[in-house]
Amino acid sequence: MTVGIRHDDLRRRNRAMVISAVRHAGQPSRTEIAGTTGLSHSTISAISSDLIDEGVLFETKGSDAPSAKRGRPQVALGLKPSAASVITVVLSLNYLSAALVDYAGNVTDQEQRRLSTLTMPRDELIGEMLAMIRRLLAGRHASMKPVMRMVLAIQGITDASARTMLWSPITMHADIPFASLLEDAFGIPATVENDCNMIAMALRWHKPERYREDFIAILLSHGIGMGMVLKGELFTGTQSSGGEFGHMIHRPDGALCRCGRRGCVEAYAGNYAIWRNARQHSEDETPAADISDADMLELADRARAQDGPERQAFRKAGEAIGFSLGSLFALIDPAPVAMVGHGAGAFDLIEPSMREAIARTAGGHHSKAISFDTEPDEMPLIREGCAMRALTYVDHEILAPGNGALTDLTGKSVA
């Protein structure tokens, strides 16, 4: 039983709507906002006037092109970059990066470094992260507004409340409560998110014309990840970040997977699996820890050059992805797919067998119509997805108190 709507919720929600409209439209006029939200001009005027007073929005005076239209010119509203800032952190295999992002979404500072995540002790891993964040916080100008939110994206599984990393292939340590660790260290609200989910957020942000209501992002890398948006909402599991497409079962009792089980999609389509098959090693062989992008590129080149075990390996990968996508499509119906990550660079080798497999499944009813796109570089997407997620959180916090919001925004400096 959902709770009833009280009167003050109304204002709060409509404020949220206005902020969200500005964030999506960039620099809309009040009239434009009224159009997209369906609220009346008077309401928009009242709300945006409040938000300007509170320092959340501002009138971007220098309207670029004096639109040459008749009538009173529109006044564009923008998100005030100084209204707040957020920190994004991305932790992936042997790699850590963090960025400071202002309220308008601009990266104002960032840092990245290589680490040996697989072998590092737990405390060291956490320590490196905290230190990097600490440097970012120390480095920002005194004039900058306080950091209001931190979002950490990891390769791996988080709990449904986005507070704990339950498991990750990049480290042997499990159940690290990153959200609480970050909150305790810096006094700033934090969440931990799955990297592929952040990729999905970023795609929707970047290419709304293609990735809007329903789409799937598949990360082809050492392992196989997935982020999915259904009916406009990020799809997550009931207890975890979910969407573990890479561990759907392709062949019962089949090839050995990095997760220790058998027959997972990843055990055929992950980099290590393609490598293993290309070398004609046994499918029971323990997966290699890491394979360089250069090696995978070389493998792909050889597969393109001539038929042989390399080409076969990519073919098998396509088959695994195809059948499992077919199973997924049986559940959710076909949707546009983005193939993300370095592995997407070899999509030409994967696509034929993948499409052939899909066509043999229930989801492949119109397999010709299913459209695939490739995004070879995942890191910027993850970072942007994190930023959007963090800023969205802030948007909803800013509107919450309704009135005294600005005392928290411009006032006390945290950490």
Added chain:
Amino acid sequence: MTVGIRHDDLRRRNRAMVISAVRHAGQPSRTEIAGTTGLSHSTISAISSDLIDEGVLFETKGSDAPSAKRGRPQVALGLKPSAASVITVVLSLNYLSAALVDYAGNVTDQEQRRLSTLTMPRDELIGEMLAMIRRLLAGRHASMKPVMRMVLAIQGITDASARTMLWSPITMHADIPFASLLEDAFGIPATVENDCNMIAMALRWHKPERYREDFIAILLSHGIGMGMVLKGELFTGTQSSGGEFGHMIHRPDGALCRCGRRGCVEAYAGNYAIWRNARQHSEDETPAADISDADMLELADRARAQDGPERQAFRKAGEAIGFSLGSLFALIDPAPVAMVGHGAGAFDLIEPSMREAIARTAGGHHSKAISFDTEPDEMPLIREGCAMRALTYVDHEILAPGNGALTDLTGKSVA
């Protein structure tokens, strides 16, 4: 971009909330409603007074047990049975049934009959359905309030807008726009829903303590169907009713499925598949059209009596369901499962190999903790699910116009 909340939406939503609270609680007092909705007593008082005036609610005077409590006694509110009525229709293999249900959910009349759905011409199938509905409409008392909604449940796939049956195993005809057909014939709004989705609705209604936010209902019958509730919402595909668990791929290029493809779960776990395996026929053999429940019972008995091809067949079924549930759990995390339908009577034969398979998948992390329940009789569940769905539609229509609602409710008689 969702639309802003206008002022009158507020009342509408809170009215919906009150109606929904009454429907869930049965006969709550105003105080109780205030508690569950979180709205103030004054608001509840105002809204329920309106709804009583409009003939949607009524004060159930004869309060059964004079609660022996001190203070002014609570006045129970109930849904007025005469506020509206709905018709539910269930179409399954060789079987058609329909019922007339009042606003409080009581079945006031019903009819059912056997048909040869597989061989009937399209028009005859439609004609039988229309005729049955016509008889129900003709048979109701003159005092009864107009039928405001019809919901048809079918075994098969419908489009996302619940207007057309896209495909069904019970007939060779496809793309039958049942919703429009019914609306044109009777002038009453109608939808077509997947039977398993209705089972899920009914389960949530019946056993909310077990089936609440997240659960799965799997129909074990000639084919394999699924209805799923995730985060409190019925899960459907993006373009169709979705959730075609039975056509996830268990073994690529495996056994021949009724759908014409190969390796679907159904091709191992549907009645015809179990039958085929028990008889040690080839997996390439065309599936039998229908197998009687008695035959399946006998098969199960023989499997229980001694090890042999029958027991093997059930074991294979369990394996197929187990691995595919494991894949599903990889996507959504484990959830309580209800095994519904006659096939659930042989769940004891299926369970061991199923659990073993699940344990070998990513979703089987805590396979011991995944709980299964059986509901051998699906028909009543489907009917009740339809009724609840229809009544929920009506609830939302009654509250919509806000004021003149009753003119439609008590006034003109449709059809």
Added chain:
DNA sequence: GCTCTTTTTTTCGAGCCTCGAAAAAAAGAA
């Protein structure tokens, strides 16, 4: 039998919020 408690329900005024219409503002066009 009467008064006191207790609990539920209704009433009433206050405070918000959104809306539509009208007014004001800010340009270009003539």
Added chain:
DNA sequence: TTCTTTTTTTCGAGGCTCGAAAAAAAGAGC
């Protein structure tokens, strides 16, 4: 300089929910 056109603000009206207080409807106690 005066019209048009378009955007934005202002203002009063109408609704809605809320909290407090009042009214209603019992049982409890003497």
